[in-house]
Amino acid sequence: MKLLRRIEYINVLIGKAVSFLIWIGIVVLCWEVVARYVFGAPTIWAHGYTQRIFGAYFVMVGAYTLIRRNHVRVDLLLGTASPRFNAFLDLVNCAFLIVWGVVLVWEGFWLFEDAWRFNELDDSVLRHPMWPIKLSLFLGALLITVQGVIEAVRSLVLIVNPDADIGPADAQGSEIL
Template structure:
C-alpha cells in the first residue's frame, strides 16, 4: 500500500474514533435536559441545538470510517457470485464515479461555509440560536475526508485487481 493511502487510512481511523466520542457529550446533554425538564421543570435553551449538532457531527464524521471498514450496504447476493477480479473492477468503476461527486460537494461546501461565516448566519432552531459556521466546518471536513477515503478505496481496489490478474 502506498504511504499516502496509509496516511489517509490512519486519518480516517482517528477521525472515526473521534466521531464516536461525540456520543459521550450527546448522552450527557440529553440526560441533563431530561432531568432539567422533568425533575426541575426548567428546560434548557441549548440542549436541542447541541444535541442535533452532535448527532449530525457523529454521523457525518463517521461516513469515511464506515466506508473504510466496509460497512456501507452492498448487494452481496450478486457480488458473491462474481470473481474477485470482477468485484475489484466494479469497485474501481463505482468509486471513480463517486470521487468527482465528493470533490464537487466539498468545493460547494467550502463556499457554503464561507458564506455562513461572513453573513454571521445563525441556526434559528432554538432560543440559543447558535452560529452555523462551526457545523459547516464539520460538513466540509466530513466530505473532504470521505473524498480522501474514496480515493484510498480506488487505490486498494486497483491493487486487488492487479493482484488477482497476476494469479
Template sequence: MPISRLIDALNEKIANAVSWALLIAVIICAGNALVRYLFKMSSNSWLEIQWYLFAALFMLASAYTLKRDEHVRIDVITSHFSKRTQVWIDLLGYLLFLLPVCLVIVYYGIPFARYSISTAEMSSSAGGLIVWPVKLLIPVGFGLLVLQGVSEIIKRIAFLAGHIDGHEFARHASTPQQEIEAIKAANKL
C-alpha cells in the first residue's frame, strides 16, 4: 500500500499542476481570437500552443482520472454485481487490457519522441512550433497511466486479500440510476 499511495500522490500533484493548462489554453484562445478580429493578425503558433496545452492536460491527467475511477466503464452491467465481483473485473481489465496496451504505447512512444528530439522536429505549419514536447507527452502520459494501473492493481489485490475495505478506490462517479434521476430532475426545471 505505501507504493500505491506514493503513485497516487504523484499523479495527484501532476494533475493539479497540469490543470492550469486549461486556463492558459482558454486565455490564449480568447486572446488569439481578439487579436485576429481586432487587428486582423494571427499565427499558427498560437493555435498549436493551444493544442499542446490540451494534449498536456489530457495525457498527464489521464492517470489521475483512473485514480479517481472516473474513466469510461461498463457500470450499466457491473453495477448489478457484488463489490468483490466488480473488483475482480477491474483487476482483470487492468492486467489484460490497460497495462499491456499502455506498455506497448510507451515502448513505441519512446523512440518516436526520441527521434523528434534528435531531429529538432518542427511543425509543418507556417510559424509552427517545435514538435518534440508534445510527442514526449505520449510515453510520459502512458507511463504515468502504467504507474496508476499498478497502484490500482495493488489496491484491488489488497481488497481481495482482506487488507483494506475498498474506500481507497471507491467509485466517485455516479451510478446509472443516479444519472437517470439527475436527468429527470433537470427536466422538471
C-alpha cells in the first residue's frame, strides 16, 4: 500500500502543479479581450494557445480530480447500501475507468508518436507543433488510469475489510504519505 500511496502523492503534486495552467489561460483570454475590444487589434495566437492550455489542463488534472472525489457521480445506490456494496460499485466504476484509460493511453501514445515523428503542425497561421498537446493527452490518460488502478485496489480491500483505513486522510488528497 505504501507504493500506491506514493503514486497517489505524485498524482496530487502533478494535479496541483497543473492546476496553475488555469491562471495562464485566464491571462491569455483577458489579453485577447483587451486587445480586441480596447485596442481594436485582436491577436492571431490567443485562440490556439487557450485551446492548448485548457485542453492540457483538462486531461492532466483528471487523476487529481479522482483523488479528491470531484468527478461527477450519480450516487443513487451508494448512500443506501452497505460499505461492501459501495466498494463493489466503486470497483465496477474503476473497471470501466481502467478499460477506457488503457484505450486512451494506447491511442494517445500513438497520436503523440506520429505528431513527433512527422512534425505535425496545427492548421493555424502560426503552424505550432501538435506534439505537446498530444503528449499531455497521453500523460493525462496514463495518470488517471494509474489512479483508477489504485482506486480499484482500494475498493478490493474495502470489499474484504470494510473497516480498513486505506484511503487518503481526507478527500483533499492531503496526508497521503
